[in-house]
Amino acid sequence: MGKKAAKKSTTSRGKAVIAVDVAFQQRLARGEEPYEAVEALNAAILVQQILLFIEGREEPVEPGWFAGHARVAIRLVGGRATAEVVKFGRGFDGGPYKWTVSNSGMKSDILQRRPTGPRPTENWPEHIRNEIIRALNKGKPIPSAPELAEFCSKSLGYTPDVSAINKLIKDILANSP
Numbered sequence: 001m002g003k004k005a006a007k008k009s010t011t012s013r014g015k016a017v018i019a020v021d022v023a024f025q026q027r028l029a030r031g032e033e034p035y036e037a038v039e040a041l042n043a044a045i046l047v048q049q050i051l052l053f054i055e056g057r058e059e060p061v062e063p064g065w066f067a068g069h070a071r072v073a074i075r076l077v078g079g080r081a082t083a084e085v086v087k088f089g090r091g092f093d094g095g096p097y098k099w100t101v102s103n104s105g106m107k108s109d110i111l112q113r114r115p116t117g118p119r120p121t122e123n124w125p126e127h128i129r130n131e132i133i134r135a136l137n138k139g140k141p142i143p144s145a146p147e148l149a150e151f152c153s154k155s156l157g158y159t160p161d162v163s164a165i166n167k168l169i170k171d172i173l174a175n176s177p
Helices: 020-029 034-046 063-069 103-107 124-137 145-156 162-174
Strands: 016-019 052-054 070-077 080-087 099-102
Touching (some): 020 080, 034 063, 034 070, 034 145, 034 162, 063 070, 124 145, 124 162
Antiparallel strands (some): 052 099
């Protein structure tokens, strides 16, 4: 038997929404690692590529409020990674809440889009290696694959696939002293 389709709901204004965990599972199905998927969801919510809703409310959650009060986090349930919105600040009255995200935001995720046109003329892996070295020399953590994809997009006009960037990061770490 085939898999059941994920149940979709809508806000009363007709916007298609899906549960936060469904969005997380979609990212895992695309090959993202769990922590990478959660980080990408949080980043997309903060820049409104994906709209976050609380059940029963028409308007999406403001990114500024989300930044100061909540995050999408991983929870292990029966040995399976799931995602949920967790609070870490004040501003949560009542609850528990059912959180949903815009389905259209998942489909048009900027991290999966690439500009059309010819292949890059510059060596994007070299640019990423240099960016990682810059971060480490400054004592900062290695930028995430989505951040590095954005960096390439801005500096080279080409957005490499996030999974290719993750593979490059793993290769760099495996070959470093």
